[in-house]
Amino acid sequence: MTDLKTAATTPLGSVLAWLNTFRSRHASWIPVFAALLILVVMFGFAQWWFGNFLSPRLISALLLDNAFLLILAVGMTFVILTGGIDLSVGSVMAFTGILCASLVSQGVPAAIAVPLMILCGAGVGLLIGVLVHYFDVQPFIASLVGMFLARGLAFLVSLRSIDIEDQSILLLQSTRFKLGDWYITPTGIIALVVVIAGVLILQYTRFGRTIYAIGGNEQSARLMGLPVARTKILAYVISGICGGLAGLVLTAYQGSGYPLNGTGAELDTIAAVVIGGTLLTGGSGYVLGSMIGVFVYGTIAAFIAFLGAEQSWKRIIVGALLLVFVVVQRVIVTRSSRRS
């Protein structure tokens, strides 16, 4: 530390000193910047490798192809910030998606089917939240129940895939707002709106601050008189609602509902959130980080698709990247705790 102070007279030294202060003041943002750095490096590498990777088309497709994952990741961020985990999101997405497809195919208007599917997602979230808070079930087990329940219900609705013919839902995907080569679909807009809503709720509302407080130390939050029960349950409900929205987006994206959709999506979501710098112990992380994490995940998938390599590599690379990130996070956490 002392040598840095003496070196502060030189321009390089002052930059270093500024970086040092920045790092200590914004320690919780460092993992997010690390994820951003990885994303940029990956973009650069892919561009150098293929020559035509970074096109407006591909970046637009990145948002479009991963819109459902992005929505799930926002909900998951809320839950992980409270120190919990939600394994049910993939199944909830499948359940609400097939429910929507089935209702619409029976002539129920989309204006009724869509709120109903979001309500179902919220219901599963509520069940998990109540189990976690009032019955003291570990989040892992409680959300496992939600996962089994939603997956089973999805098969109860239909064992086969159901095509969507309702135009109002298909339009979510087929409408394209273009700006030059860039384009965005209503599904992409839904995902971005969810991200913005997540950022605003977490940073600027009392509820959002309470979530961080619970993740930091639940006991202290309770002693401070914060509404722990309500907030914790609401976090799971939000994750459930995001699951319902993701179901809508995925159904529109695929043009059909399928009960086997999203198997393993919960793990992809958790991986994306962790890559985005959210600590699984809770209390530290950002929705924007999760968004970057999803893009990192999507870029890996796109890169492998470009390469024409086997999809099994995607799993290995995501696993390896996850490892790098948790080790980096671990180093950051031990350092900051040593400093304090």
Add this chain to the structure above:
Amino acid sequence: MKKLVKHRVFWPAAALVALLAVNAIARPAFLSITVQDGELYGSLISLLRNSAPLMLVALGMTIVIATRGIDLSVGAMMAVSGAVALTIIAESATPEAPEVIALAIGAGVIVTLIAGAWNGFLVAVLGIQPIIATLVLMLAGRGIALLITNGEITTVNSAPYKFMSQGYVLGFPFAFFVSIAAIVIVVLVQRRTALGMLTEAVGINPEASRLAGVRSRGIIWGAYAASGLLAGFAGILYSSNIMAADSNAAGNLIELDAILAVVLGGTSLMGGKFSIAGTVIGVFTIQTLKSTIVFLGVPSPVTPVFMAAVVIIVVVVQSPLLRGSALRAVRSVRGATNSNTTEVAK
């Protein structure tokens, strides 16, 4: 009687007995065991046989959970060990030779032992949360298994390899003896030495046990390595049952079944006290439940709803909230009828 009811394994065992009774009443054939060429057949026997892979995985999971950890990678490790073993057998000229089989099993199990040790390294040395540390291999493991088999489902023909899951010894399925051996070894190692107590100490308070001189790092490391080893054997059994290395289907979701079995057996996910007997009962409960659902004619994709319902009932019954209110209700009833006796009883 009171002591019996208070025993930790009482409620899990009662649940299993109730489930078996329901089955026995609903379908009398459930209990019947036939003898054919000196080999036993019947629902109960196939229950013993089919539960072997889950039993091995759940035993490893129990030890890991006792250290306050969790191992999500067991299913992926099963896929890896099956892929390694069957690739060796498929590429050898003599797939029936005992030394080839031994080499295949040994290689498969050693690979997962190393994988388990890797998990242990991440958790014990680097201090990464168990869920995430094992999630790495859960994601990457199946990819590696697919690479080993070149993305195909490797099939082999080898009578001795098939024997492990299909064969019979002394009238009982060979796989059943594998479960028994695993249970006995785990019980001997954990309960006849101080290791079990030290494991519980690490799970209850890692810092305090370290200060008390327990080498918690080595114990945690060992727990994950043991879980990897057992998952490896489970993968061998699974691949011998279908005689194919299906990297996507092998051990799919078995980590969840194993965790459920451990929790049903009364071991808390918060670590500390663990019960091997409870886990054994939990495994049989899950296996019986699955066979019940098949018998009921429920389409197997809908199975999860039943699993969810059972887990909800079990965790709610075990939850402190319900137990507390039930206890209070009992006390208030007793207090109203005869307050003196309750005082004495206390």
